[in-house]
Amino acid sequence: MISRYTTFVGAAAVARTGDELSAPALLLAGLALTGSPAVGAALVGALTIAAAAGGPLLGVAIDRSERPGRLLALALAGYAAGLTAIGLGLGRLPDAVLVGVAAVTGLLNPAIAGGWTAQLPLVRGRVPLERASAVDGLTFTAASLIGPALAGLAGAPVGIVLAVALVAAAVPVALALPARAARPGRVPLTRGFAVIVTNPALRRATATSVVSYVGFGAALVCFPLLGAQRLGGAEYGALLLSVLAAGALLANLVLARFPPPLRPDTVVTLSTAGLAAALGLAAVAGPAGLVVAAVLAGVSEGPQLTALLAVRHREAPDAVRAQVFTTGASLKIGGFGVGSALAGPVAAASTTTALMLAAGVQLLALGAGVLRKPSPERVA
Structure with missing residues (x-):
């Protein structure tokens, strides 16, 4: 029987591969569908800047929740939906609208990295924390190697579809994460x-x-x-x-x-x-x-x-x-x-x-x- 920890690590690797795939896929799709490299670069820039801004906000929400998995699932689904909207809108909607969608989508990106990793103690069981942390780090490096390669192989716009599918595949695993004890009071944003x-x-x-x-x-x-x-x-x-x-x-x-x-x-x-x-x-x-x-x-x-x-x-x-x-x-x-x-x-x-x-x-x-x-x- 596959353990909860193994499923958690596998889902992390899949979602992070989708995330690493999304940026080069957007660059390729932007060039193929609009004829300009500037559109893809603007989309990736908006995603990245928003991800940097969204981390603390998402972290507060997760820390306050007794069921962090539900919030992670919502964030992952929202990120996948945002990528879908961008892919469907390329060449059809104004560039400024797509950049705005990318900015909103990027706010949810930290769920794939820090938000997911923070739940490791809930699922590691008897696995030593340092070993579990090393395996978690391995999912990041594997994703950084596999994601861009998949973008090159899939091409545009199939790469965006694949990125969406990989991120969405982690949603059921997030929903199944265990609850934790209620936490008294509210933790300040800072x-x-x-x-x-x-x-x-x-x-x-x-x-x-x-x-x-x-x-x-x-x-x-x-x-x-x-x-x-x-x-x-x-x-x-x-x-x-x-x-x-x-x-x-x-x-x-x-x-x-x-x-x-x-x-x-x-x-x-x-x-x-x-x-x-x-x-x-x-x-x-x-x-x-x-x-x-x-x-x-x-x-x-x-x-x-x-x-x-x-x-x-x-x-x-x-x-x-x-x-x-x-x-x-x-x-x-x-x-x-x-x-x-x-x-x-x-x-x-x-x-x-x-x-x-x-x-x-x-x-x-x-x-x-x-x-x-x-x-x-x-x-x-």
């Missing part, structure tokens, strides 16, 4: 952010990951340019991203099978150092070195995420667990967006300079993680 700020371990891990994602967002802008400049074609830069995702997946597979004898706080710091080294190498390397850099970036980025999730699980009070996860995810999304936006003009002038700056940002993130030793104390 409580999750306050916990992140006042809890030393959460503050350091969050600061490290957010600053690191500024650099990571900047680096991803550079990969297509690296392909064009050093490998003979921009498409080879996209292949480097696949190598990076494969490295992250492999690293998390190993961590799930053989948990390291290190605190997750330490893993966050070490993996950030690995990212700094990888981006520094990519700035100056030739073709073979770029492959090595992509692998190193992957085996660093994957464990960083897994360790970050473990820190959140360990430190987040039950009353604001979803807030901590969704707010942390929103901050990371915001950092990624800032890095991507700032890197564009720099990379256009010099890819090497942009990558060196991205590596420098990783060193700043590393500094945020080693200011003080992690504290096992929890903020109630």
Whole structure:
């Protein structure tokens, strides 16, 4: 008999694959149905910005609910419905209307990431939390590898249909999540952010990951340019991203099978150092070195995420667990967006300079993680 935990992990992988598929599918569909790449880019931008804004709000709603699964199911269904509306409206409705629909839809996106992960303690049973967290991190990296590949294989507009189907497939599993004990009183909207700020371990891990994602967002802008400049074609830069995702997946597979004898706080710091080294190498390397850099970036980025999730699980009070996860995810999304936006003009002038700056940002993130030793104390 399949356990509730196994079903939960499987549904997470499916929904997150749909989410990772949705952005490239919208880009492809926007180009195919309107003839302009600007429409797809605007839709993805609206989804991303709204997801960054919607995390804390959705987290509060989930934390206040005795049946968080019902809210997650509604959010997943709403996200799937929003993608459906965008797909049907492309080429038929004004672009501004579609961007507005994407913005509303994006508010529900954190349900797939932080909102879902926050329910892990309800279903893990006897599985150790660190192992369960590593497997959860594995679903993110697997989705980031499989989703874009499916978009390329499916093409437009079939990719949007597939994304909708994958996200919607997780709705029944969300509905079946167990209830939890009633919680007295109402948790303030800002409580999750306050916990992140006042809890030393959460503050350091969050600061490290957010600053690191500024650099990571900047680096991803550079990969297509690296392909064009050093490998003979921009498409080879996209292949480097696949190598990076494969490295992250492999690293998390190993961590799930053989948990390291290190605190997750330490893993966050070490993996950030690995990212700094990888981006520094990519700035100056030739073709073979770029492959090595992509692998190193992957085996660093994957464990960083897994360790970050473990820190959140360990430190987040039950009353604001979803807030901590969704707010942390929103901050990371915001950092990624800032890095991507700032890197564009720099990379256009010099890819090497942009990558060196991205590596420098990783060193700043590393500094945020080693200011003080992690504290096992929890903020109630």
